[in-house]
Amino acid sequence: MPTPLSPYSGRWVALVRGKIVAQGATRDEAFNAARASRRKEVVEIIFMSPIMDLPLLKTVREALPADQPLYLVGGAVRDSLLGLPTHDLDFAVPSGALKLARSVANKLSGAFFPLDEQNDTARIILQREDGTRDSLDFAGFRGPDLESDLRGRDFTLNAMAMDVRTGQPIDPLGGARDLREKLLRACSETSFTEDPARILRAVRQAAAFGFTIQPETRQLMKTAVPLLPRVSPERQRDELFKMLEGPRPDASIRALELLGVLPVLLPELPALKGVEQSAP
Known part of the structure; x- marks a missing residue:
């Protein structure tokens, strides 16, 4: 809870x-x-962020080289401000994420997995005594600096960062304000054309957190719906299943209908609208 x-x-x-x-x-x-x-x-x-006292984050901080900058980014920052627990931490570094992740994994006796060597991305899996696992992802900046990295993300609520050493927040797009106002807002006008799967993710996250999608963001989503076929069927399926497993699948399906997504995502479904279920 x-x-x-x-x-x-x-x-x-x-x-x-x-x-x-x-x-x-x-x-x-x-x-x-x-x-x-x-x-x-x-x-x-x-x-005011309780995540700086998270034992897992303290463990990572103690395993860092003395001069290594490291930023907690994305979902963990968001969930902390929402009062939600997390076992997955995402970190961003200027460069050398693979090398840093391997070093941290060795110090913490974790399993190291290079996810994408070309994009400088790696994962560490830590096994707890009770059998649960923590996942730590390390990635180099997607851009020349941290602010560029954050501005290139999907929604402002996922575009916040925190300096792991000092606790200093980095929030160039006002994500913390949007959290307080329960508003889901795209980071840029190109968020959905760059990755149309974000249309589905926006619906899912708005339903999961009980947020309202900003009108301008909703219009950007509608405009990008014809681009959804560019997204692999596997990614579309995964987002749909997460919606159906979420707290408000009915609201998600209604939102998809209003946005005009259903004929693209499930082309068989519109023909069934209005069909009455036969008696058992």
């Missing part, structure tokens, strides 16, 4: 003697708000 989402999750807060006295979307906002009422007091500014 998810824990209740703190009103301060994904926000900067100002502390005076351990008590929250102000908050803001940025460090400066929180600091200025606190100074307006507490001019003479010492103010401490921190970012």
